[in-house]
Amino acid sequence: MQTSQQKVIVLDFGAQYGQLIARRVRDLHVYSEIMPCDATAEEISAAGPSAIILSGGPASVNEEGAPRVDPKIYELGIPVLGFCYGHQITAVTLGGTVFHPEVGEYGRAELHVKADSKLFADTPANQTVWMSHFDAVNNVPEGFVVTASTDVCPVAAMENAERKIYTTQFHPEVKHTEYGQQLLKNFLFGICGLEANWSMDNLVETMTAQFREKVGDDRVILALSGGVDSSVVAALGARAVGKQMTCVFINHGLLRKGEPEQVEEVFTKQFDVDFIHVHAEDRYAELLAGVTEPEQKRRIIGTQFWKEFFAVAQQLETDGKPVKYLAQGTIYPDIIESGARKTGGKASTIKSHHNLIPFPDGVHFDLIEPLDHFFKDEVRALGLALGLPEHIVFRQPFPGPGLAIRIIGAVDKEKLEILKNADAIVREELDAYNQRLFEETGDRNSEHSCWQYFAVLPDIKSVGVMGDERTYQRPIILRAVESSDAMTADWAKLPYDVLARISGRIVAEVPGANRVCYDITSKPPATIEWE
Incomplete structure (x- = not known):
């Protein structure tokens, strides 16, 4: 349902910063979407991409069970750009080889551009890039040429210009790569011939239509905290389905000074949605009494969070049509830190997020998480495009468990x-x-x-x-x-x-x-x- 005809598909091999690639593309005003690395060439082609980017990933391409890519994507006639694992999987898929050298390469490295290449246009012959690898390409596939190297990595970049396949061992999406954004510009505009014509306004229309289509005639209950993320979802839901959505504000007594009053003031006067304020302060205080371990606090708060919502949903169902969907303000860093990867690969759990803990028994909601592929600054930009006031959009990030943590x-x-x-x-x-x-x-x-x-x-x-x-x-x-x-x-x-x-x-x-x-x-x- 993307309104722009241009689209970049990012195949995610489980990289810690895989979503960052899509964000960097969007920064250049070209629309991008994430797909899992095991998507078939037919599925990718059906998505209508103008370009394909292969992300990095934590695996070794030579390990049994390592992620693979459908070889047919290279035959679609769509330009391909690969980073790190995407560089290596391209090499082995098309007949090259990857080996395990004695020395890895991590952090900043000095790149030496060895050949004339559209990918490196308007960048110097020697430049700083960001590396994070142990495996390395040692034989390029037939028809490819080596375009850059480092003192450690002989094939730091390779390409087959005729087939429009370009790959780098380093990470252009990371800001530590000095000319990374220029390389993306060169690929998108110089090689693929795309135009910088996508904006956040386009995304608002797309997300509104997707939200409306998913919900249909059903009812939605929104987990509203008053923070930036859930407020943006509230604005999006109000635009998409109006009073089919009920905003439920669970006051656990752990909010910042004056915040419960501010939340109620904003969402009862500025949004055309139903608003319910649940005073659960005493119940949370009793459950948290004497608890010192942070993960236990988070899980107690998360479990009670669902119980409070389920109770409200049951009450709503006695008043009419059942509530089918639960909307949440989950964003991408939440997913990464909770180790809950959606598109392949695994990330270690750093800390649990209250809105990612599984439902209790008996809860029947389908989830709507429209922000789960977005970083915080993108969420703020989306909020402004939706017409939210700046004092909401630029409100301080605040964890769901509140002051308890x-x-x-x-x-x-x-x-x-x-x-x-x-x-x-x-x-x-x-x-x-x-x-x-x-x-x-x-x-x-x-x-x-x-x-x-x-x-x-x-x-x-x-x-x-x-x-x-x-x-x-x-x-x-x-x-x-x-x-x-x-x-x-x-x-x-x-x-x-x-x-x-x-x-x-x-x-x-x-x-x-x-x-x-x-x-x-x-x-x-x-x-x-x-x-």
Whole structure:
């Protein structure tokens, strides 16, 4: 149902950054979709692609059971571009060989372009690329030429220009590859002859039509948290099916200061949908009492999340037509971190997400997750295209389990009050800091702006002095990061005066807190959240 006739199909071999390829293509205003690597040439051809890109992947092409590609895709007459595993699987499928050298190649590498190639047009002969491989191509298929190498990898790129098949051992989709986006431009526009004519507005029309077609005359219940992701799904659902959708806001008592009131205000006045506010604060407090292990907290919250929804759905069914669908704001980083791959390959579980835990027995909903192939910045762009106000679209990311996973250790009323008040100060000060940067640069994603920021309450106390008296109270940990997609993040280099103001206000205004620390760990090795 894509309105543009141009389409790039990305075959996913289970790469950690496979979805990033589709996003980079979209950044160049060309529509892209993901398909599993085992899709047949017939299935791919039926999707009507203008180009095919083969992703990387964690497997070795020489291992038994490693993902394969239908050889017939190379006979479709559609241009093909392969990265990493896509480079290697192309080689072995078309008659070349891949071996296991003594030395692998990880991280930045110096690439030497060896031949005139449209893929490397307008890029220098020597350039920095991002490598992550141990296997390597050692014999190219008949009709192919080697176009680039590194000191470790003799076949860092190869091509058969006549058949329009181009592959690289390195990852152009990763920003560490210096001219990666230029290579994609060269492939899409110089080799495939495509035009940069797709926009987020096109996607809104497509997703609205897909949502409407899937739902038909049935009813939908939306898991609305008030965060960016579920708000965008709410706006999309309202546009697609209107009052066939019921927005259910589960208030577990773990939201940020003033947020329940804001959520109800926005979604009862700005959207033409039914809205139900479920007050479940006491039930969650009882279930979480004394629980300290973070995964146990997440699972308790996730399980109760479904129970609350199921109870609402049962009530709705007594009032009329049954509810068939549950809509959720699941986005791609949620899926990656939960190890729940949808398109081949496996990712390790970093942490469970409440909206990815399986349904309890008896739940009958079919899922609608329209954002599950999107990164956070794409979700924000989609929200703006749907007409959501900026204060919703650029709201701070917030985990479904809420402040329960920003309180280290057991959750209780006193800790929640301390954290809510401290977090409100952090957000107020850094909202103002980001606004000042925006006014200076005109760019909401300027180099030093904060992408996410919040307070964490550790399960310790420390000695302090206030008014010449000894205190023994809790520290607050400030977490502020720069990122674009939540897959990687660096700690924000905040000015000292901003840090000093945040610290001073928390110690002065938040009863129970006497110290502020700043987390300067990047992701990886850390995650953005603490639990």
